[in-house]
Amino acid sequence: MTKHDVKNNDKTKPGLGRRAVLATGVTGALAIPFLARGAGNVLRIGVPTVLSGPIALLGTSSRNALLLEADRINAAGGLAGRKIELVFEDGKAQPQETARVARELVNTGGCELLIDATPSSGAFAVQEVVRDLGVLCIHTCSETSSLTADPKLRAPTAFRCARQGVHDSIAGGAYLAQFANAHKFNKWATCSPDYAYGRDTTAQFLDFFRHFKPDIELVTQAWPKLGQPDFTEVITKLIQARPQALFTLLYAGDLSAFINQGNVYALFKAMTVCTPNVDYPVLSAIKNIPDGIQSGTRYFEEFPPLPANKAWSEAYRKRFGQYPTNWAWQNAAAMMFLEAAAKKAGTSDGKTLVAVLSGLTIDCPFGTNGKITMREDHTIIDYAIGWGRTIAKPPYIADIKPADWGQIIELETAWKKQLGYI
Amino acid sequence: MNGFWRDSGVALAALVLLLGAPLAFSSPAFEDFIIRLSALALFATSLNLLVGGSGMISFGHGLFYGFGAYAFALLMQRTTLSLASAVLLTLFLAALVALLVGAVCIRLKTIYFAFVTLAIQMLFYSVIISWVSLTGGDQGLQGGIPRRVIAGIDINQQGHLYQFCAVLLVAGLFAMRHITASPFGMTLRMIRDNEARAAFLGIPLWRPKLAIFVLAGVFAALGGILASLFVSGAYPEFADWPFSGQAIFAVMLGGIDSFLGPLAGSAILLALNDIFTRLTEYHGLVQGVVILLFALGLRRGVLDFLRVLPGRGEVASR
Amino acid sequence: MDLGALVACFASPACVVTQASSGLIVGLLLFLVAAGLTLIFGVLKIVNFAHGTFYMLGAYIAYSVLQATNSYGLAVLAAAAAMAVFGVAFERFLIARVYGGNVLMQLLICYAVVLIFDDLVKLIWGADFHAMGMPEAFQRAPIFIAGGVVPPFYAGLIVLSLCLAALLGLGLGFTRMGKIITAAAQNPQMVAALGINTTALFALVFGLGGGLAGLAGALAAPVRSLSPGMGFSILIESFIITVIGGMGSIAGALLTAIGYGLLRGFGTIGFPLFTDELIYAAMILVLLLRPSGLFGREIV
Structure with missing residues (x-):
């Protein structure tokens, strides 16, 4: 290092002075309250x-x-x-x-x-x-x-x-197939978050849904981004595709925003929305929960x-x-x-x-x-899985039908074999 | 040459101390701390090769950290390469990526360089999220990094991983120290301080800039490798914006004008994080206040602050 | 990729109106945030990474004021005013102390402010998400234009945002203060040399930026979820818009924000999977080919 440089700019020397070493040592020592508690x-x-x-x-x-x-x-x-x-x-x-x-x-x-x-x-x-x-x-x-x-x-x-995702997919597929048959709903759309969970679980749900009701037609699929605050363009796209029913895996704050923004476009009058995810946090955040959303019970005190x-x-x-x-x-x-x-x-x-x-x-x-x-x-089984429809006043979800655990386990086993897990 | 031998001595002493520590007192938490520190300190010091050493402020350095973690974890999971070959191949690939990114970015000045590096990192991050079949998307690479014992090193054993990280930390820092102290490092500092003068002296600006960008990328990738070993996987957070922010914070906290600043900053940052997280769920609040106090009070990194304490004269010269 | 669907959409006026209006609403709200970001950068050469926090606080304040007074108009005004004051305080007490220092020091202060206020919001309003709900005045049936759907609330937002954009443009172009700000954005030294009080100017710019971001938060609150950290994604999006439009250019921010909104609106029909990557790639290309952005002037 030339003297010239030192004088010209006092920033030029990344010094490894004694003080620096010392300071590093001291900070290191401070960071070591690593004694195990009894x-x-x-x-x-x-x-x-x-x-x-x-x-x-x-x-x-x-x-x-x-x-x-x-x-x-x-x-x-x-x-x-x-x-x-x-x-x-x-x-x-x-x-x-x-x-x-x-x-x-x-x-x-x-x-x-x-x-x-x-x-x-x-x-x-x-x-x-x-x-x-x-x-x-x-x-x-x-x-x-x-x-x-x-x-x-x-x-x-x-x-x-x-x-577990696979349990919910089977239970949801079975319930919604019955629901679709009762209302003659064949045209479906999906709207799920665009990441591994959203994509895998949607695909899995559709597999089981088709297992119970092979003649559904998928008119459109929307994939809003992770953490997207605004679903407006997704909502208008869904409305224009004119499905009879929509399956969505949005949850928590995203589901709440989707419902509020969907209300603005009267989405819930245009199609029946089905989701496993209407739960108390969503219910308490939304002032006007639309009637007739088909929903699973994640936790529900009546079920x-x-x-x-x-x-x-x-x-x-x-x-x-x-x-x-x-x-x-x-x-x-x-x-x-x-x-x-x-x-x-x-x-x-x-x-x-x-x-x-x-x-x-x-x-x-x-x-x-x-x-x-x-x-x-x-992993646990026989926990409560039910599906019902939302109503505007307490208890907010009515006509809950429990899932059939015999059917869930039978299809789960087949699914595991198919993936080579067992 | 004097400096070289002294640095070697310091490095050797540090290494002996680190490797000897577990013999004196056995604390898995201490070992965890050093493993995490080694990853962050390599990452932060490599960033400072750009920020402090060359005046190139990169907002997107996390790209290489994330790349190192993913490339290494994928090589270990999908090939039968040995640990050492996987590390070397990862570093080589990181150098190629850095060469590509650097070639595109380095001609941009100051804040625009920062923006374009950030933009490229964001693109990389969104590719990790989208390319689920390769990367596992937002859930990260699962299933752990396979257990392969090579030359007696079993990285899945806490003690061995600790030694592995300690050695790489010291070796990495030593190498970077050597780079900054070399004539090449001085050229970079000259460019940093006065580009026009450097150009006038006939120094082609892009070559040393690109070279240091590639080197910084390689050392960041080394940090990423250690991080992926610690969590036995790789996660998109490694390549995300806030993580680049962590390194920037470590650099600023420790001091951009001291070689060991980023190391000290990393240690303080990790220690603060660990302590606050343990004490309160409002750790963000506490951490934010500490950063503010530090930024408004010291206005420079801790080591830089110590070096220019009044009454100490020209402490920095040597 | 579904270009067939995109062509079909362009052939149908209903689809064009619906997607364009939904794109506009996304874009214009972002413009309000981006406008402040770009102004602050233009005049002070500071990237205000705490700008998302202004937006978040605006939304939460509007939420609380609406609950207390049941007046949405009051809620919006209160949020904008509070954030304008907050912006000034932020500049005076924090940012002003590190002028002339390292860019990274400013970044650090912004980072600290983000951390602090994300936690304060959690402390005051709780960790769970909130929804404001649609104000009663806007709970009306959608308007139909050429068969396309436009909700009245969104129509109102679009008009309001465009008015604000015009007002901002006029204010910057034709008032004394506005001309000073514009001049400062292009040449700060010159403005200082002319003996203009830059202290007041800088505070004013931060106040304006903060007020706009708070306003955007309040306007978005009826339809978006409120949660700690909600400012982060808005910050990223508006940052991209400012960079592409040109840091310092209001017109650039407006046009880019609208373009971004329309890209989202029609992208979701034609190429839903690549919109993110496309936008990042656009940002990189712009930076490489025209670092100062599509409508900006290069800083020295």
């Missing part, structure tokens, strides 16, 4: 979730349900005598952050179990962590079937306590029509001032599974619980017949 008679359960950004509701309602159940279980003596302490951490809906958080919860947070309340991209990242660490984990928000169906992706200590279900929803509403979400029941059910498994095993040890959970059937307010089973392939 456990004792408290059972820590780590919950990687999403608490910020557009889908923060997923995390907050999951957290509500988990707190509700943990308090109930603790009041009754805890899990095999150990008090539950829940540790929530925000993975920010980013897979790498979620993976980091999950590892940290186990490695330094002293968590012996994980409840993974993250959407699919996070769940797949957590799955790799779980495979690595061998810790018991229950996924409570990922509906992507392959998470447990694909043997390549499955992890031996991971379970899913959540509804299954069990006193326990209604009572649970009321307890939730009383404590948190809002209706439970689909994510809420899935997390509550996960805690109920842990509770039942610990009771049966007489311990809260993760390894033992893994063996007990597999194939376990529990009493649960969210089961079609008051029971839910954790099948041997580590």
Whole structure:
């Protein structure tokens, strides 16, 4: 380096001075409060979730349900005598952050179990962590079937306590085929978000729909972009295609915006809209829910029509001032599974619980017949799936027909064989 | 030459310290931290080759980070290449992409260079999202990176991955340090400070600019490889706009005029993030306030600030 | 690709009217956001990456004011006014402190503001999404033009936005302040040399930009979902529009925004899968061939 340069511009030297090295060392040292926290008679359960950004509701309602159940279980003596302490951490809906958080919860947070309340991209990242660490984990928000169906992706200590895309597609296909036959609706359109979930699940739904009703005609398919705030041009395109019915997989804020914008164009008078996704957050955000949307019940306090279900929803509403979400029941059910498994095993040890959970059937307010089973392939069945139509006043969804689980499992098995999963 | 030996000494000491640390105290969280730091620090330092070293402000550097992660993960999943060959091939491919992107971009000046790099990154991101059959779309590459043990290194073992990342971090930083301290680095700084003068001295401007753009792309891709190893997959977020922002933040936080600035910035950024995320769900609020305090208070990176503290004289000279 | 459908659409007046009007509504709302972005860049040479936050806050403020007063007009005015004040404060207290510094420092401040207000919105209005609902005055049957559907609310928005665009154009072209702003956008040193108070000028420009973005948020609120972070996608879209139109050019922003809206409107029929890629590619091409944008002047 020439002297000339040094004088001319004092910015020219990217110095590696002693002070710089020292400062880096100090900041490094500050960043190392990496001492593992102890456990004792408290059972820590780590919950990687999403608490910020557009889908923060997923995390907050999951957290509500988990707190509700943990308090109930603790009041009754805890899990095999150990008090539950829940540790929530925000993975920010980013897979790498979620993976980091999950590892940290186990490695330094002293968590012996994980409840993974993250959407699919996070769940797949957590799955790799779980495979690595061998810790018991229950996924409570990922509906992507392959998470447990694909043997390549499955992890031996991971379970899913959540509804599953393939189940919903079969149930929806069967219900809507009946509905279409009753109304002689043959011209259909679809409108789903343009990303892997939207495309895969729409294709899967159409497969099962055609299985039940081979003579449908697909007049148009619209694919609004991920996070698109405005669906106007999609709505006008749909109206001009003149289908008799529309199937859409938009959900949450997107579905709410779609309904509001559709109302502006009187879309709901032009065609019957069918979606699995009208739930309480959508209902409470929209002032005028149109009559006659055919919808699935993601969580609905009137379905299954069990006193326990209604009572649970009321307890939730009383404590948190809002209706439970689909994510809420899935997390509550996960805690109920842990509770039942610990009771049966007489311990809260993760390894033992893994063996007990597999194939376990529990009493649960969210089961079609008051029971839910954790099948041997580590995913739940017999949970409530129903379809009905919306009405403008409470309870907002009427004439709910429960899905036929025998049929679901039969077609699910065929689907798995077709993909080479079994 | 003096500087070279001193840098070598520092690098060697750092390496010994990092590799020895797990022997002294075993903490998986510390190892995780260093693994993540190695990815972000390589990414941020490579960005600073452009920003600080050459005055080329790129808003789209995440393209190469994301490319490195995807290319490497795909090579490991779809071919039977060994770990080392997959890494080398990924870096080579990243160099080609950077050459292509650089050839198109470098003739643009200042803010327009920033915009066009950002636009290309956005295009790349939307291709990742759309090309589901190859990339898995928005759900990312799933199924993990296959377990292949090569020469005793099993990257799926936490300890081995830690060592792997520590070595690559130190080696990568050392290489970049060597680049900035070389006559080539000085030429770039001269172009940065006064393009007209450099042109007058007969330095062809585009060649060194393109060269440093390609090098920066390669080191960013190396960071991406380490990131994909940590999460055992690749996700579109790696190639997204906010992630480029993270690196920019790390560079600014640590200091653009100090070689180790981006490393320090990355460490502080990760530590702040980890602590705030653990303490509160309103971590964005806290982090935003800290950034504001820092930006309005120090007005320069931490290391740059330390170097120009009043009363310390010409600390920067050596 | 479905070019047959596109040709069929162009052959039908109903389809042209419907898709064009839906494209216009998308484009014009974006113009309101982009106008501020482009003005701020033109005059201050700052890319205001916090501009989406103005839009978000405008929507939330309108939502709350409507709930409190039941007047949509008041809600829109309140949102625009509040964001104008916010814009001035943002410039005075934050951005003004790093003038002349590194571009990245400005970027950092914008980033911090985005983080802070996304969380504040969550703190005040909650993590769940909200919908304002259509104000009663606009709950009417759609208008039919040549067989095409145009909802009255959207017709109103289109007229209002075009009026604002005209007003902005006239204001910049024919008032003293407007001429100063235009001059400053083209040559800031010259304006300062003429002894004009640039401090007030800069604050004014940020106030104007903030007010327009807040207004856009309030106008979009009846039909879009409100959630923390909702400003991000708007920021990206309006950023693309400003770059293509030319940073600093209001006319460029208007024409590009309309073009973008129409591309979306007809793209969804003809080539729904490639609209995003097409727009990014257009942005890259424009930057390479004419870095200052289709209607902008190159800065030195």
